[in-house]
Amino acid sequence: MRALVIGRFQPFHKGHVFLVENSREYELIFAIGSAYKSFSFENPFTAGERYEMIYNAMEELSVKKFFVVPVPDINRHGVYAKHLADLSPSFDVVISNNELIKEIFEREGYEVKETGLHKREEYQGKVIRERIAENKEWENLVPRSVAEFIKEIGGDERIRKLVNF
Numbered sequence: 001m002r003a004l005v006i007g008r009f010q011p012f013h014k015g016h017v018f019l020v021e022n023s024r025e026y027e028l029i030f031a032i033g034s035a036y037k038s039f040s041f042e043n044p045f046t047a048g049e050r051y052e053m054i055y056n057a058m059e060e061l062s063v064k065k066f067f068v069v070p071v072p073d074i075n076r077h078g079v080y081a082k083h084l085a086d087l088s089p090s091f092d093v094v095i096s097n098n099e100l101i102k103e104i105f106e107r108e109g110y111e112v113k114e115t116g117l118h119k120r121e122e123y124q125g126k127v128i129r130e131r132i133a134e135n136k137e138w139e140n141l142v143p144r145s146v147a148e149f150i151k152e153i154g155g156d157e158r159i160r161k162l163v164n165f
Contacts, residue, residue: 003113004084004091006031006071006101008125010043011150012053013142015123020061022115023095028066029088030054035070041129041162045155056145081108132156133163 003026032050037043047070054068069088081104094105094112102112131138139147150156
């Protein structure tokens with residue numbers, strides 16, 4: 001069975017790892033939201049960079065089969081489920097802890113499962129971006145491969161520059 005996981009993954013962090021570890025019975029489809037947004041503090045990484053983060057993290061977690069689909073924003077909640085279904089491989093269930101996503105997909109007949117949020121006060125993109133911007137420790141909040149990738153592409157320095165825009 002396939003499960004759709006929707007997120008911006010700015011960056012992919014250990015909260016996402018928790019979701020993956022608790023969803024091993026599914027073949028996961030990662031829908032990269034806000035795919036056209038990048039180079040802002042809220043969305044510092046490109047869709048391609050986020051794809052690589054997910055790919056690297058899945059390799060680190062020994063997940064062999066998964067899909068990654070960039071999804072542009074349409075800002076129309078009434079057709080969002082159909083929009084994602086049109087852009088991604090078929091899926092049987094949606095995994096989300098977001099109430100709006102749950103409502104949108106259940107209305108279209110999809111089963112939505114929650115994994116629960118794991119250490120949400122630490123494992124969220126905004127907190128990680130803020131820690132990077134403030135030169136605080138952040139590497140322990142993301143998979144090792146993601147931290148290495150962010151440093152390799154200068155993403156940490158990019159975030160520090162973007163915080164002033």
